[in-house]
Amino acid sequence: MKLLVVEDGDEYSTTFARFLGAPFEVERAGHGAEALDRLARAPYALLFLDMRFDRLDPSLLLGDLAGTTERFDGDPVRARQFLEAHQGTYVLEAIRAAGHRLPALFSYDFDAEPRRWAVIAGRHAPVDYLPDNAAPSDIRARLLRLAGSTGR
């Protein structure tokens, strides 16, 4: 089961490689464009998304930088920080817009934000999330369940 991990570092892909084991085959994309490229070239069963991408070259961030800059009173730095902080959702937005409907799992604890989760789940299903201190076994269980369902 091919799992595409999209993260700006390598913490998740390294941990998954160490702990998830079969049937998962983990590949990593460092940013949204790379994820789109991989999805265009090969089928994946699951998508795992980090939320914050603050180590990424800003030119590789997805999202409308000009519009966000205007939203933030003309401040491009804050606009970039906003895109970094929510990059996972922008990546998923782009993936869905490209027609990929594979189940996605966010590494972001939406337990505290049910209202926000309802917006995202309504827009991007099938999708689920992990509490951010989830152990690899939790992640494994959640991925397996997501692969066989349509998300929450």
Next chain:
Amino acid sequence: MSPLLLAFALAQELPAAGLDGAAQVFYARAESQLVAGEYASAAALYRLVLGADPSFTPASLGLARALEAQGDLAGAEAVWRSLGTEPDAVEALARLVEPRDPAEALRGWRLLQSLRMGDPVPWREEARLLAEADPDAAQSAWRHHRALLLGAEPDGTVLAAIAEVLVRAGRAGEAEALLQEVVDAYPEGVHTPELRRRLDRLGVERAAEGVGVGGSEPLSVAAQVRLRAGHQRLREGEVDGAEAIARELVAAAPRSAEARGFLADVLLAREDLGGAEVQASLARQLAPEEAAHHLRLAALLRQAYGGRRDAEAVAELRDAAALRPGDAEVHARLAEAEQAVGAVPEAIASWERALAASRDPAVSEAARTAIAALRRAPPGPVLLPAPAVPPLPEEVARPYRIALVYVARGQLDAARAELDAALAVAPDTPVLLNLRARLLRRLGDEAGAVLALDRSLAVDPTQGPILLTRGEIAAAAGDETAAERWYRAAAEHGAGDAHYLLARLAEGRGDWSAVRLELDAWSATAPSASLYAPGAAALRGELERRDRRRVVGAVLGGLAVVGLPLGWWIRRRTAATLADLARVPEVAPQVARHLAALRHEALKHRATVLPEVATALEAGDEGPWRQWLADAPVVIERLDATIDALESLGRPLRLRLALRDTDPVLAPLHRALRAAARDRVPTPGQVRVWSQSINQGAYAALGAVVHGLASTVVDPPAVERVYARVGGEPGFAGAQLPELPVEVEGTPPRVSLFAADLDDILANLLRNALAAGAGALSVRVETEVDPITGTAEATIRLRDDAPGVLTNAMIRGRSISRGLGLAADLVHRSGGTLKVEPAGEGVKVVVVRLPALEDR
């Protein structure tokens, strides 16, 4: 007396002797009619006199006065002009023509300066007339006026007028010097209070010129990041690095209050109090509406000047309290400073405000204690009953008593002079000699003190307390043999405390049996309030410990076993917790930042593998366990650093934190991590317990603390409370302020912002609108959702009709009022935005968007 006889009698005393009899009677009658206010009659009589003798000047003068009094100014003027250089006529004419022709009036007064040489009035009048047009000439005339008064008080009204003209001409310094000269010369003068008031005002205006008003420069986002880094370095003790950042920020933004304030903090850490004060003062001038700058400056003033500038610190703290009226700590600091300057009623009021605002039991307790102490009435003066037989003759007793009063007031030289006078009369009086010895010791003359004591003891060798003092002097000089001799003599003469000092000497020799004997003697003979009681108890304890060690060492071991848990239990029961620290608004941002970093950087990415470690151990695989052991020191180091930083935050707040040992959130985390990092293979069950404690218990609890700290609900009470506070500010005293309707759409949003910051944002916006003359205000709060990220924003719309133009370009270019700029800074720092939207003719809406959180 008949009118005729009266007139005759008057005529004998007046310069009317040259008149014939009838004219004299008419003149006397005219004068009396003038005095009686019968001006027409008086004028007729004067004319009769002048008919008899046209050259009789007093009658002409009288006629002119009578005519003037009747309103016949032209007639009066004609009479006075006919009198030429007659001084009274010149003076009267000058006064009459002044409204119409001040120049002629001036000529008249100048003529009078010659006609009435030595009279100060014409000079004063010249000064008065010239004050507006020629203040220099007016000053000169006024100085003649003052000189002719021969030390009497000059006319302050004219002086004040001259000073006012000088001030208007930009010569305030000259005006101040002129006023000061007169105030100094006539401190009790009739005009002096008014002149002093004007002088004070000039001083205030001069000082005000040096006060920078507003204009703090906002830091760019990059600079704010640098500032945060600088604060972090300062907290970590990297003062050099912090100073480099502070100076870089000040160089880039010299009018930034934040940068100046941070540099002040750095310089204070360097103990460069002068430099810190300069920077703190600049920060306060640049942003006087920021309470933190007032607090910083007040703390510096109190710390650096040993109380000399406490009054200025009080003024700063009062400003801070006005800006942060709900902050108990600020009121408490103000109360302490007011106590220090003796402002007792004000201190009580401040403590009461602290008590009302306090949520911290320690502050509340301090406030209650201080209020009780400040209100406690002292007992009345205590007078000793007179002895049956006076111990000293009065010629000795009086200077002795005076010397005692001087000693009590710390005026030692004066006391010594009085005492010497007493000793000259009675040189061998022990009480005088003993006081002299006390005095000389306080003055640093140890040898002189010893001589006085020895002389006193030679007169009366039975003075136990003096013998004790003598022994202490010997002990302090290192002469234990002499000390023991003196102590022994003191003990013999009733000074029970001498036994304790003998016991200490015995302890130094290691003679514990002597220690026991002397302590027993001390217990039997020492005064009930002996100042050596604690020392004696400690020494007794040591003695008993030695006994116990020798006889029942095993019991002592048992006691230690009991004592340690007891100490731990006491510590656990009394130490403050993370929750206590989190309740202090000033440190809330730092606490939240530390805890969030701990969660994200230490726990989330490293401790979550523990269940996998447990599973691997069950399968006999120690590999993951070894891997965790390699990572654990990083996690523990991070936790230790976080706890150290939190405890550092608590220390200035007088919070004794023992977070590793007693905190219900951090202590279990600390214990679990320590246990999980031991190089001893655990059971899978143990690892799961640790994981539960770290990944579920502590992680969730820390998250709840962070959430609670860094969020605030925007609801009508929050807005109304701030509006009431702003309306109560001195700037709006007496103003009729508009009502503020506050409308919330849906559930009031919770924003990702510290409560104090939300208050500041709202206060600045509301103050700005009111100051701009808004007659109608309203606030509407909504929640807006971003469809991609799902994030919500609280939108606060402040609608007002204040005149003036405000555009988004002006906000971005900072061509805005100070209050709006401050609000914009706070909003931006909180991840929000501030814009303006037109809303019809003469109405605008300032829109603040802040990241909204969801309630937990």
